[in-house]
Amino acid sequence: MDEFDYVVIGGGSAGSAVTGRLAEDGRASVCLLEAGGRNNGIRVRTPGLFPFLPEAANYKFETVPQKGLNGRIGYQPRGRGLGGSSAINAMVYIRGNAWDYDNWASELGCDGWAYDDVLPYFKQSEGNVRGADDFHGGDGPLGVADQLWANPTSKAFVEAAAKLQLPVTDDFNDGEQAGFGLYQVTQRDGERCTASRAYVEPLRGRANLDIRTGTLVKRLVIEEGRVTGVAIQRGGKSEFVKARKGVVLSAGAFNSPQILMLSGIGPADHLREQGVEVVSDKPAVGSELQDHIDYVSSWQADSTETIGDSLTATVRMAKAIIQHRFTKKGIMTTPYAEAGGFWSVMADSPAPDVQWHFVPAMLEDHGREKVKGHGFSLHACVLRPESRGTVRLNSDNAADAPRIDPNFLSDERDLAVLREGIRLSHRIAEAPPLSDYAPQDRYAIDLNDDDALDALIRERADTVYHPVGTCRMGPDEGSVVDTKLKARGVEGLWVADASIMPKIVSGNTNAPSIMIGERCAEFVQAAT
Numbered sequence: 001m002d003e004f005d006y007v008v009i010g011g012g013s014a015g016s017a018v019t020g021r022l023a024e025d026g027r028a029s030v031c032l033l034e035a036g037g038r039n040n041g042i043r044v045r046t047p048g049l050f051p052f053l054p055e056a057a058n059y060k061f062e063t064v065p066q067k068g069l070n071g072r073i074g075y076q077p078r079g080r081g082l083g084g085s086s087a088i089n090a091m092v093y094i095r096g097n098a099w100d101y102d103n104w105a106s107e108l109g110c111d112g113w114a115y116d117d118v119l120p121y122f123k124q125s126e127g128n129v130r131g132a133d134d135f136h137g138g139d140g141p142l143g144v145a146d147q148l149w150a151n152p153t154s155k156a157f158v159e160a161a162a163k164l165q166l167p168v169t170d171d172f173n174d175g176e177q178a179g180f181g182l183y184q185v186t187q188r189d190g191e192r193c194t195a196s197r198a199y200v201e202p203l204r205g206r207a208n209l210d211i212r213t214g215t216l217v218k219r220l221v222i223e224e225g226r227v228t229g230v231a232i233q234r235g236g237k238s239e240f241v242k243a244r245k246g247v248v249l250s251a252g253a254f255n256s257p258q259i260l261m262l263s264g265i266g267p268a269d270h271l272r273e274q275g276v277e278v279v280s281d282k283p284a285v286g287s288e289l290q291d292h293i294d295y296v297s298s299w300q301a302d303s304t305e306t307i308g309d310s311l312t313a314t315v316r317m318a319k320a321i322i323q324h325r326f327t328k329k330g331i332m333t334t335p336y337a338e339a340g341g342f343w344s345v346m347a348d349s350p351a352p353d354v355q356w357h358f359v360p361a362m363l364e365d366h367g368r369e370k371v372k373g374h375g376f377s378l379h380a381c382v383l384r385p386e387s388r389g390t391v392r393l394n395s396d397n398a399a400d401a402p403r404i405d406p407n408f409l410s411d412e413r414d415l416a417v418l419r420e421g422i423r424l425s426h427r428i429a430e431a432p433p434l435s436d437y438a439p440q441d442r443y444a445i446d447l448n449d450d451d452a453l454d455a456l457i458r459e460r461a462d463t464v465y466h467p468v469g470t471c472r473m474g475p476d477e478g479s480v481v482d483t484k485l486k487a488r489g490v491e492g493l494w495v496a497d498a499s500i501m502p503k504i505v506s507g508n509t510n511a512p513s514i515m516i517g518e519r520c521a522e523f524v525q526a527a528t
């Protein structure tokens, strides 16, 4: 039987950070269990090959039909393999707003999670090319870089925002988030810096770290109220890995609640329906799913400078792939979501309530549908949605996708914010110098007509890939983990990933998940 001090389930953003920190001093033995592969090929490493990422690196989950989206089935990509979703994400480096963390602490009772408490961990994780300062780390494992190349339309987007008297910023993470600009990205030397490249790969070969890819965790093994190990499936064989000191569950916002439920921790009625023996009745497991609902406005434009489907673009792309291969520079370092911004569209918002991502290409159906010609797109997403959804089991088999119901736009307040966000998207697109590209709105409607705009939103909106909240942290007994990320109802278990967020942060969720992983490693070490 395999036995380790710590077993980490899932080598994604948070799981990589937990693993790296638990293993780095060599004192404890650590086993990392990851369902997918190593994710170190050229398509993961080259940022601009984003549309050609390996099929096996993405679970490609789907939601149940969404009432708020005219019954459409939503798409929920999730990373599979080392790095998890950081291996397939858009690399935008954002931490959320200071207000989010202060709110976790002051309103939601999560002591120790105010902005001043989490900032040291963001800094500790960060290796920013600009070096260290009050808000940034310069020598942490996660590579953070300025973009080495940006499309002219992305720069025009920022200038257009400035024309509307909106502030321009070159740092969204310096405590003052509001403004528009080019994003910093999780890259190092022109390549994608996944969480695993940052934290796990540098330790590969260490005697105290066993990295097991291609290993599906089926459930936790719980003996007399204590998690003593993990049941796994590897190479067609079922095995058991024992944890002497503790297990950290980092399988992400969909799979962490799935694994808890498969282990008998979750809403008792639902578990019984699925034929799972109840160990701990925890209604909060898989509940309170929150995600950023997003609408992509899209314009056809005259310029072949944008990334598009044309002969010119194909030739340029081919040259860029060769250039990147030899220099690690040029167009292939694009994260696609090159520019963006944060702004409040509602008068009473305590912090920016909408985030924009500008993409110098026409996007349709998450990029799954090819669009001929050239143009650009502008995502607007609701940063603090009120709608809440669920993750439940579809079956008692860990290999099956869980049942995902984000319940998008079930709260009308989200629709009102999105409406205003889209209106501002269009004002920016119509301002010079972006308007110089003669943009043709691909879904032209009267934007002043609330009903028409709502209909378009319900027909086209979907996620911008930030599900959280399904194993929420809290001071109350009803929460899934306490404020030191220790699971309630069983001993020897911690949860560390996006699922523990008690309320979604106002921004992209990779850096926050990594920060959560950094903190969990410390909590686990202190407790064991």
Ligand SMILES: Cc1cc2nc3c(=O)[nH]c(=O)nc-3n(C[C@H](O)[C@H](O)[C@H](O)COP(=O)(O)OP(=O)(O)OC[C@H]3O[C@@H](n4cnc5c(N)ncnc54)[C@H](O)[C@@H]3O)c2cc1C
Pocket (backbone or CB within 6 Å): 009, 010, 011, 012, 013, 014, 015, 033, 034, 035, 036, 077, 078, 079, 080, 081, 082, 083, 084, 085, 086, 088, 089, 090, 091, 092, 093, 094, 215, 216, 217, 218, 250, 251, 252, 253, 255, 256, 259, 337, 398, 464, 465, 466, 467, 496, 497, 498, 499, 508, 509, 510, 511, 513
């Ligand atoms: C397409 C896309 C674009 C995004 N763009 C950005 C962006 O630009 N910036 C940003 O900050 N955020 C972005 N995000 C979101 C961000 O990447 C995620 O929020 C973050 O990576 C989540 O980290 P996590 O640790 O919670 O889970 P993940 O990183 O998803 O890791 C979970 C891991 O657990 C493994 N696992 C699951 N089940 C099992 C099992 N049963 N057995 C073994 N292993 C298992 C998975 O294979 C995976 O490796 C994006 C996400 C996507 C999908």
